[in-house]
Amino acid sequence: MTDRQYIIGEFSPASDDDLIICRCEEITKGEIRRAVFDGMFNICEVRRLLRCGMGLCQGLTCGRLVKSVIAGEIGLSATALEDATARAPMRPTEMFIFAKEVTDE
Amino acid sequence: MSFDLMVIGAGPAGLSAAAEAASHGLKVAVFDENALPGGQLFKQIHKFFGSKEHKAKMRGIDIGIELLEETDSLGVKVFLNSPVVGLYKNREIVVRQKETVRHFKADSIIVATGASENLLPFDGWTLPGVMGAGAAQTMMNINRVKPGNRVLMLGSGNVGLVVGFQLLQAGCELVAIADAAPRIGGYGVHASKLTRTGVPFYLSHTIMRAEGRENVTGVVIGQVDENWQHIPDTEKHFEVDTICLAVGLSPSAQLLKMAGCKMSQNGTPVCDKSGETSLYNIFAAGDVSGIEEASSAMIEGRISAAAAAKKLGFISEKSFQKRSGELDAALSELRQGMFAPQNRNAPLEKTDEGFNISKSLLKKGYITEEEISEYPGFKPGAGIRPVIECTQNIPCDPCRDICPKGCIKVENIVSLPVYDENTNCTGCGLCVAACPGQAIFLTDDRPGKVEEGKVAITIPYEFLPLPEKVGPGMAYDRSGAPLCPAYVSKIQESAFLGKTPLVTFVVPKNMAMRARFWKAV
Numbered sequence: 001m002t003d004r005q006y007i008i009g010e011f012s013p014a015s016d017d018d019l020i021i022c023r024c025e026e027i028t029k030g031e032i033r034r035a036v037f038d039g040m041f042n043i044c045e046v047r048r049l050l051r052c053g054m055g056l057c058q059g060l061t062c063g064r065l066v067k068s069v070i071a072g073e074i075g076l077s078a079t080a081l082e083d084a085t086a087r088a089p090m091r092p093t094e095m096f097i098f099a100k101e102v103t104d105e
Numbered sequence: 106m107s108f109d110l111m112v113i114g115a116g117p118a119g120l121s122a123a124a125e126a127a128s129h130g131l132k133v134a135v136f137d138e139n140a141l142p143g144g145q146l147f148k149q150i151h152k153f154f155g156s157k158e159h160k161a162k163m164r165g166i167d168i169g170i171e172l173l174e175e176t177d178s179l180g181v182k183v184f185l186n187s188p189v190v191g192l193y194k195n196r197e198i199v200v201r202q203k204e205t206v207r208h209f210k211a212d213s214i215i216v217a218t219g220a221s222e223n224l225l226p227f228d229g230w231t232l233p234g235v236m237g238a239g240a241a242q243t244m245m246n247i248n249r250v251k252p253g254n255r256v257l258m259l260g261s262g263n264v265g266l267v268v269g270f271q272l273l274q275a276g277c278e279l280v281a282i283a284d285a286a287p288r289i290g291g292y293g294v295h296a297s298k299l300t301r302t303g304v305p306f307y308l309s310h311t312i313m314r315a316e317g318r319e320n321v322t323g324v325v326i327g328q329v330d331e332n333w334q335h336i337p338d339t340e341k342h343f344e345v346d347t348i349c350l351a352v353g354l355s356p357s358a359q360l361l362k363m364a365g366c367k368m369s370q371n372g373t374p375v376c377d378k379s380g381e382t383s384l385y386n387i388f389a390a391g392d393v394s395g396i397e398e399a400s401s402a403m404i405e406g407r408i409s410a411a412a413a414a415k416k417l418g419f420i421s422e423k424s425f426q427k428r429s430g431e432l433d434a435a436l437s438e439l440r441q442g443m444f445a446p447q448n449r450n451a452p453l454e455k456t457d458e459g460f461n462i463s464k465s466l467l468k469k470g471y472i473t474e475e476e477i478s479e480y481p482g483f484k485p486g487a488g489i490r491p492v493i494e495c496t497q498n499i500p501c502d503p504c505r506d507i508c509p510k511g512c513i514k515v516e517n518i519v520s521l522p523v524y525d526e527n528t529n530c531t532g533c534g535l536c537v538a539a540c541p542g543q544a545i546f547l548t549d550d551r552p553g554k555v556e557e558g559k560v561a562i563t564i565p566y567e568f569l570p571l572p573e574k575v576g577p578g579m580a581y582d583r584s585g586a587p588l589c590p591a592y593v594s595k596i597q598e599s600a601f602l603g604k605t606p607l608v609t610f611v612v613p614k615n616m617a618m619r620a621r622f623w624k625a626v
């Protein structure tokens with residue numbers, strides 16, 4: 001879904017907007033919904049804006065949930081949305097560990 | 106460092122792949138992020154279904170020990186505490202080890218990273234006390250910590266049912282199992298094990314909210330209609346300190362995605378028959394390529410490994426054909442029956458043999474007395490004999506293989522077991538202990554062995570403490586309702602019984618076909 005002209009109407013608050021969806025970064029359903037109404041129709045963009053899925057679990061817990069909130073607002077089924085791009089490191093890894101990369105093997 | 110084959114994930118799929126490849130002469134390394142190998146297997150303290158070749162009636166943990174002995178003896182190198190943080194299509198991986206990252210290369214890679222648990226957001230879901238069923242299982246069976254005292258389980262698939270039973274074994278109280286679906290998702294035999302101990306099922310119910318300020322102190326569930334909409338005024342409240350979610354698993358396929366494998370919409374990699382992905386010599390096996398079971402994961406791992414061995418020239422085309430033929434046959438056996446992937450959404454009306462499937466079993470978790478008399482394993486009568494309450498077509502047959510007297514027939518792996526009355530059951534109890542569904546009972550009214558007018562009923566009893574012999578107690582029926590006083594006449598424990606103690610209790614004769622559980626009073 002990349003068509004930003006696509007009109008999904010006006011944002012209106014919902015009773016469960018306070019529900020936390022991404023636990024690691026404490027991002028609520030309302031914040032994700034608002035991002036969608038601001039024109040972010042895919043997981044990567046929402047992730048860049050809100051950091052959901054970028055915490056300790058790296059989206060293992062919330063990935064599906066974020067996806068279903070976004071899909072629900074645009075009126076798509078969750079499988080129609082692309083997953084977030086997968087990148088190294090797959091598990092949270094401190095930079096000092098990367099700095100000690102062993103390269104001579 | 107480089108290898109012929111690298112396997113990512115040391116669960117049942119990964120370890121089986123490694124063993125198979127090493128047996129064909131490949132130099133193999135396995136990487137797992139955990140401190141202990143085995144993946145899910147070491148949490149599975151229950152007996153597995155299937156047939157001999159699928160290691161049926163063995164507990165997951167014992168299958169794991171066997172697999173590790175196999176990989177050890179074949180010289181497989183297992184790197185633990187080694188999360189793989191990157192996978193690239195030139196078959197290179199990046200691994201975090203201690204405070205460094207290292208690179209490894211191989212001619213072939215099998216990704217066997219398993220799956221992660223789905224969670225469900227609801228009011229209060231971030232409170233301590235809400236956890237995945239798998240997490241509760243890890244706490245109990247790996248870390249030996251009781252997850253809570255009073256638990257509600259959401260989800261009635263096999264994971265919810267198995268973990269529910271293990272919660273009881275750990276001494277927790279399971280107040281209910283709820284599921285939004287209108288029928289129990291897992292095997293009827295698993296559900297019945299819980300129901301007869303008194304655990305109620307709430308089908309067409311979902312969770313409304315968890316209560317509590319600092320941690321869970323209660324839960325509210327409510328009924329939903331066919332369109333999953335909440336029906337007002339159907340709320341039920343339970344005091345609990347733990348809520349377990351068993352609402353499905355998602356393949357952990359991120360590494361494959363990162364490498365650039367073609368993915369299908371459901372999040373699994375697109376694979377050929379041997380598990381090879383769209384990338385040359387990169388395979389996927391086990392839950393990562395589609396959620397199934399440990400039994401099938403092990404075979405998938407071996408199929409991929411055999412294919413890798415062939416592609417690298419370690420085995421000939423001909424021996425590959427032979428080996429993969431055997432493995433394919435074993436796999437397709439497991440994928441039969443009414444719970445097989447291809448039948449997941451089919452209505453459950455009749456068994457293959459044409460028997461009605463118990464509606465009560467699907468909704469309430471037990472078979473009614475009227476329904477049970479229909480099945481071929483249920484033949485009440487005099488003397489000592491097995492009563493087999495296994496009524497759905499599931500891939501399982503150890504009851505047939507274990508009986509030394511040939512009393513139990515199972516035509517093909519998914520057929521309902523039949524008790525053959527023209528045989529001489531000795532009452533050895535092997536079938537009772539072997540049945541992974543705990544669905545076989547013995548009834549005995551032999552004069553001289555059992556008092557006149559009474560019947561002795563033998564049940565599998567995997568709880569501690571074991572009953573006191575001749576202690577007072579109560580017999581319970583299939584629904585978990587108390588029936589009548591009953592005393593324990595015998596307790597059997599032996600290595601032959603695969604660590605399933607048998608408890609025999611005595612009740613009046615008219616209770617023979619009703620009493621299915623015993624509790625101390």
Ligand SMILES: Cc1cc2nc3c(=O)[nH]c(=O)nc-3n(C[C@H](O)[C@H](O)[C@H](O)COP(=O)(O)OP(=O)(O)OC[C@H]3O[C@@H](n4cnc5c(N)ncnc54)[C@H](O)[C@@H]3O)c2cc1C
Nearest residue numbers: 114116117118137138144145189218219391392398399400
């Ligand atoms: C409660 C429950 C009950 C079950 N009961 C049964 C049963 O009775 N019979 C049956 O056949 N099956 C059963 N199963 C299913 C079975 O456990 C799984 O299907 C099986 O474990 C899948 O095997 P696997 O090797 O694909 O994955 P797993 O066992 O999940 O192993 C994957 C391994 O890969 C590791 N890993 C993942 N990512 C990385 C990475 N990036 N780097 C390094 N390591 C990584 C993981 O830590 C893990 O150790 C049950 C499952 C559950 C949850």
Ligand code: SF4
Nearest residue numbers: 508530531533534536
């Ligand atoms: S009790 Fe022993 S002899 Fe009787 S049916 Fe079971 S396994 Fe066979």
Ligand code: SF4
Nearest residue numbers: 495501503504540542
């Ligand atoms: S009765 Fe036989 S087929 Fe049924 S679960 Fe038990 S061992 Fe398996």
